[in-house]
Every structure is written in structure tokens, then in C-alpha cells.
Amino acid sequence: MSEHTIFAWSIFVIMFTGPGILGYYVLSRHKEKMELIKRGDYAFQANYLENARYGALSKGILLLCLSLGIGIGFFLTKDATGSALVVGYLIPILGCCGLGLLLYYFIVNARLRKDA
Numbered sequence: 611m612s613e614h615t616i617f618a619w620s621i622f623v624i625m626f627t628g629p630g631i632l633g634y635y636v637l638s639r640h641k642e643k644m645e646l647i648k649r650g651d652y653a654f655q656a657n658y659l660e661n662a663r664y665g666a667l668s669k670g671i672l673l674l675c676l677s678l679g680i681g682i683g684f685f686l687t688k689d690a691t692g693s694a695l696v697v698g699y700l701i702p703i704l705g706c707c708g709l710g711l712l713l714y715y716f717i718v719n720a721r722l723r724k725d726a
Contacts, residue, residue, distance in 0.1 A: 668714050675710030679703035
């Protein structure tokens with residue numbers, strides 16, 4: 611098997627196992643909250659919708675930057691082989707994700723300053 615094929619399969623496996631693990635985590639957390647509500651131990655947070663909105667924003671920005679990094683890596687490594695292939699994918703992915711997290715930080719920071 612060529613290195614491109616191995617790398618493509620590893621990305622494919624990560625893209626399907628990652629959301630599966632995340633889905634299991636969210637489902638188990640939801641069940642835990644439902645049990646706490648049934649027992650009466652769970653107090654509803656007043657700012658729950660605000661936190662959910664920021665959570666969705668962070669995940670959206672991060673996924674958008676991840677896909678941008680994968681796209682940039684794909685175009686950079688068309689003719690690459692060996693370790694240049696791995697480095698050609700990792701640097702744009704990590705760089706774009708880092709920029710996305712910085713963007714999220716500045717958005718939330720500006721929002722908090724506006725509210726204060």
C-alpha cells in the first residue's frame with residue numbers, strides 16, 4: 611500500500627471514530643442529566659442557552675478550521691511522499707485549528723466586554 615492510501619485510511623478512521631466517541635459521550639451525559647432531573651437533584655442553570663450557544667460556536671469554528679486545514683494540506687501534498695506528506699497535512703491542520711481557537715477567544719472576549 612502506498613503512503614497516500616495509508617494516510618487516507620487513517621484520516622477516514624479518525625473521522626468516523628471521533629464523532630462516534632463524541633456522540634457516545636453526549637448521549638451518556640444527557641442520560642445522566644435526565645436521571646438527575648427525575649430525582650430532583652439537577653438545578654437548571656439560568657444561562658444554559660447562552661452556554662449552549664457559545665459551545666456551538668466553538669465547535670463550529672473548530673470544525674470549519676479543521677476542514678480548511680485538511681483542504682490546504684491536500685493541495686500542498688499532491689506530489690509529496692514520506693514524511694513530507696505527514697508534515698504537509700499536520701502543519702496546516704494544527705495551524706488552522708489554532709487560528710480558529712484564537713478567533714473564538716477574541717469573539718467571546720469581545721462579547722464579555724460588551725456585556726460588562
